[in-house]
Amino acid sequence: MLHIILFGPPGAGKGTQAEFLQREYDLVHLSTGDIFRYNIKNNTELGVKAKAFMDQGKLVPDELTIALLESEVKKNPAARGFIFDGFPRTAAQAEALDSFLHARGQEIKALLSLEVPEDELKQRLAERAKTSGRADDADPAIIQNRIQVYRNETEPVKAHYQDKGKLIGIDGVGSISDITKRLFDAVNRIK
Numbered sequence: 036m037l038h039i040i041l042f043g044p045p046g047a048g049k050g051t052q053a054e055f056l057q058r059e060y061d062l063v064h065l066s067t068g069d070i071f072r073y074n075i076k077n078n079t080e081l082g083v084k085a086k087a088f089m090d091q092g093k094l095v096p097d098e099l100t101i102a103l104l105e106s107e108v109k110k111n112p113a114a115r116g117f118i119f120d121g122f123p124r125t126a127a128q129a130e131a132l133d134s135f136l137h138a139r140g141q142e143i144k145a146l147l148s149l150e151v152p153e154d155e156l157k158q159r160l161a162e163r164a165k166t167s168g169r170a171d172d173a174d175p176a177i178i179q180n181r182i183q184v185y186r187n188e189t190e191p192v193k194a195h196y197q198d199k200g201k202l203i204g205i206d207g208v209g210s211i212s213d214i215t216k217r218l219f220d221a222v223n224r225i226k
């Protein structure tokens with residue numbers, strides 16, 4: 036089993052790169068953001084709950100997110116491994132993921148952290164807003180809020196995996212294919 040966390044601030048390129056990793060290593064890509072947006076589109080109970088937080092650039096509460104993640108992992112019993120994209124986003128989610136996997140005799144192999152400076156993130160999100168139709172991309176104040184939430188609540192997840200010797204930093208600036216290559220090189224070293 037090859038379980039990888041693809042980590043980084045909003046706009047770091049996780050979704051784009053996760054697709055390449057998924058294909059290269061035959062993994063299941065699990066994006067909590069995509070799952071929430073799918074539920075919002077289909078107006079499910081989960082979607083209605085999540086939307087209220089997402090539109091403001093806040094995190095969806097841990098309880099809801101952890102339960103969702105566990106049910107998605109269980110839906111894929113034949114997976115050769117997962118790319119976790121957008122999860123874990125809090126220290127509590129990281130603890131929950133570790134114990135959930137541990138109970139199944141599995142573990143996170145590495146956290147690949149895409150490093151991108153803040154100015155570049157803001158530019159990318161403003162650019163994405165033109166086509167994404169995402170309410171949380173459209174407003175600079177909400178983008179700022181998401182970056183702040185990332186610094187306060189999500190960055191500690193990095194330290195959590197660093198303590199376990201599983202943090203790998205990846206330069207997230209450059210062409211899409213350059214960054215893909217950096218990620219593949221990192222995965223090939225740990226696989």
Ligand code: ADP
Pocket residue numbers: 044045046067068069071088089090092093094095096097100120121122123124125128171181
């Ligand atoms: P990005 O990383 O580009 O901001 P995502 O698509 O990963 O976007 O997430 C969009 C929104 O979905 C987040 O701002 C948050 O409200 C919600 N969300 C996604 N994943 C989580 C999570 N693990 N915990 C809490 N909220 C989440």
